[in-house]
Amino acid sequence: MTTTVRALRFAAKEQVSIVDAPLPEPGPGELVIDVKAAGLCGSDLHYFHMTHEEMQHATQPRSPEMTPGHEIAGEVKAVGPGVTYPKVGDRVAVQHYSGCGQCASCRRGWDVHCERGARVYSLNRPGGCQDELVVTAKDCVVLPDEVSFPVGAFLACGATTAYQALLRSDVKPGETVVVIGVGPVGLAVLAWAKAYGLRAVGTDPSPQRREFAARLGYTEIHDSAGFDIEAVVPGGADAVIDTSGNVHGRRTATEIVKTWGTVVFVGLGPGFEIDPVPDLIMRQVTLRGMFVFSVPLMMEAAEKVGHLGVDLDPIITRVSPIEEGPELFADFAAGSVGKSVIGWD
Known part of the structure; x- marks a missing residue:
């Protein structure tokens, strides 16, 4: 029936x-x-x-x-x-x-x-x-x-995707994770990071998204345009989670992660070029893809x-x-x- x-x-x-x-x-x-x-x-x-x-x-x-x-x-x-x-x-x-x-x-x-x-x-x-x-x-x-x-x-x-991304980043207490893109998934990463007592920094090109994240109590939210990692996290982030899914976000992620750090790509979208020697090998960076x-x-x-x-x-x-x-x-x-x-x- x-x-x-x-x-x-x-x-x-x-x-x-x-x-x-x-x-x-x-x-x-x-x-x-x-x-x-x-x-x-x-x-x-x-x-x-x-x-x-x-x-x-x-x-x-x-x-x-x-x-x-x-x-x-x-x-x-x-x-x-x-x-x-x-x-x-x-x-x-x-x-x-x-x-x-x-x-x-x-x-x-x-x-x-x-x-x-x-x-x-x-x-x-x-x-x-x-x-x-x-x-x-x-x-x-x-x-x-x-x-x-x-x-x-x-x-x-989105919220469990964010949870797994944080786990896959290997970020530890006392370390810093940078989240690229503060849409719903990025905001969920910030929420999980806060619950675990981690320092979490967010970037986004949208002023509306940045303002909304600030209203939720996330104070370290920056305009992705001209973001200076050295001014915010000297030496680079221990982990970077890219939720943007675009070339610029992915490029930024590999640039701002520290030596021995981990980058997790979550956002879906085409396009990205990487030079393994300076981007990964010489800095011993771990690069991870994550799906659902x-x-x-x-x-x-x-x-x-x-x-x-x-x-x-x-x-x-x-x-x-x-x-x-x-x-x-x-x-x-x-x-x-x-x-x-x-x-x-």
């Missing part, structure tokens, strides 16, 4: 509409969640700015009939055959890469590297910008009571948000009902600061 739910769809280039979408019964290993929060991510904007034809021939093709939104949190409403965990009533967030569950990568929790090809919520299976959603039970992470649904949705992508995260790491991040008092809620600037989804997407595309979320009561 199939019912229908309200869902957002990319109706045309830079146009989102609300439609009725089918909701099938959950099959074996699946469950239905009442979606409570669906965050908008920068990757959503790639498709927002595309025609239907361009979507279907993009680097990661998607159908215009696919509901967007890969940052998903909600409450379990019903379970399919064989599902014993999570149970009805549990509050969950959903890891958006869903692998086969059997290959070596999936058995380690790294569905993002599924050897048989992961399915991705919002890309090749429906995303979270709809009232209810069928998901695979193994993709769900149960949220602690103190974690709100909007923060749970943030943990389903494992399910166990997401579980760990969800637990630590409460235990460490990681202040992610203030990063979420707007929670709007699905009826305001078209406006929310347009506002996001226009450069709104912070995190925008579709929310349900």
Whole structure:
């Protein structure tokens, strides 16, 4: 039996509409969640700015009939055959890469590297910008009571990405991390760093983003234009995390890291040239790429948000009902600061 739910769809280039979408019964290993929060991510904007034809021939093709939104949190409403965990009533967030569950990568929790090809919520299976959603039970992470649904949705992508980036940077107590780009992911890195007692410095070319970060209490935020690392962190940063995904941010990251330091590239985008001898070898710099995260790491991040008092809620600037989804997407595309979320009561 199939019912229908309200869902957002990319109706045309830079146009989102609300439609009725089918909701099938959950099959074996699946469950239905009442979606409570669906965050908008920068990757959503790639498709927002595309025609239907361009979507279907993009680097990661998607159908215009696919509901967007890969940052998903909600409450379990019903379970399919064989599902014993999570149970009805549990509050969950959903890891958006869903692998086969059997290959070596999936058995380690790294569905993002599924050897048989992961399915991705919002890309090749429906995303979270709809009232209810069928998901695979193994993709769900149960949220602690103190974690709100909007923060749970943030943990389903940006906030756990930030957590893993900080871990991969190898930054230690007493050391300094520089975050290039203070959009939602960069702000989440700052929040995690603060909870761990690290010194964190941010850079961004946008005055609006810098002002917003300052309002959140992050005092060491600088204009990326003309940023002088020696004036801020003499000798260079112990670690640099680039969330910008552009050539200039990546170039800056390798220039401002200290000898023996670590650079982590998080932001997606083309282009970057490096000269291994002066940039890496002569300074013994470690360069790391990082893509999404494992399910166990997401579980760990969800637990630590409460235990460490990681202040992610203030990063979420707007929670709007699905009826305001078209406006929310347009506002996001226009450069709104912070995190925008579709929310349900």
